[in-house]
Amino acid sequence: MEAYVTLTIEDNVGFVEFFHPNRNSMPSDVLLKLEQTIIEAGNNDSAKVIVLKSGGDRTFCAGASFNEVIEIDNETSGKQFFLGFANVVNAMRKCPKLIIGRVQGKTVGGGVGLAAATDYCLATQYASIRLSELSIGIGPFVIEPAVSRKIGVAAMSQMTIDAETFFTSAFAKEKGLYAEVFETTKGLDEAVNELAKKLASYNPEALNEMKKVFWKGTENWDDLLEERAEISGKLVLSKFTKDTLKRFR
Incomplete structure (x- = not known):
């Protein structure tokens, strides 16, 4: 199957779904399309609330595409790649609609950032999380503000x-990343759909105002996440990172 990002609107709920055959990893073209689709959903009057989900039954998101990262050969292209994640996070926080996260399986690195940037996130018991960036020679710089804001600095x-x-998903729930954890994907989907339909029936103006309240204090993130992308763009050129990524390719 080929990678895709789609927007489907049903009963005033906008379902934004992304997919990549390599465990839903995120190359730059998928990141760009995801950013654009979130903006599109936010501007579509037919969607009163948004659900962010990924295709497949297993991994929610494996984070950055190692195959693309290993090809980065200068700071400019490195910064540009990590800006992809920054732009998605910023699109989510500035979206005028509430975003519900639907996390069906494991999520790594940038995928944890996506979950943290939702306004309310539901998951299955299999949705364990990992921030693996230090082990490959970089760090979760771009997603740190969103993750720390949701689960705390500690x-x-x-x-x-x-x-x-x-x-574990239990850890993620305890720390506030997940609001609820379900035993099965079926149970997850039922809860996501029920919540989304309920929110879609509420006053959209009230939802929009609450979204502003939820994200108060993040007005500097356009600049902050760009600075973080620049840090990652430099570190990804290190010999340590290049050698480490070759083992995962």
Whole structure:
């Protein structure tokens, strides 16, 4: 199957779905399309609330595409790649609609950032999380503001330092990343659909105003995440990172 990003609107709910055959990893073209689709959904009057989901039954998102990252050969292209994640996070926080996250399986690196940038996130028991960036020679710089804002600096630091460990969905719920955890994907989907339909029936003006309240204090993120993308863009050129990524290619 080929990578895709789609927007489907049903009963005033906009379902934004992304997919990549390599465990839903995120190359730059998918990131760009995801950013554009979130903006499109936010501007579509037929969608009163948005659900962010990924295709497939297993991994929610494997983070950055290692195959693309290993080809980066200068700071400009490095910064540009990581700006892809920054732009998606910023599109989510500036979207006028509430975004519900639907996390069906494991999520790594930038995928954790996507979950953290939703306004309300539901998951299955299999949705463990890992911030593996330090182990490959970079760091979760771009997504850190979103993750720290959701689970706190202490939990963010723990995950960042223990970079080779998958933390359980129970940990993610305890720290506030997930609002609820379900035993099955069926149970997850039922809960997501019920919540989305309920929110879509509420006053859209009230939802929009609450979204502004939820994200108060993040007005500097356009600049902040660009600065973080520049840091990652430099570090990805290191010999350590290049050698490490070759093992995963």
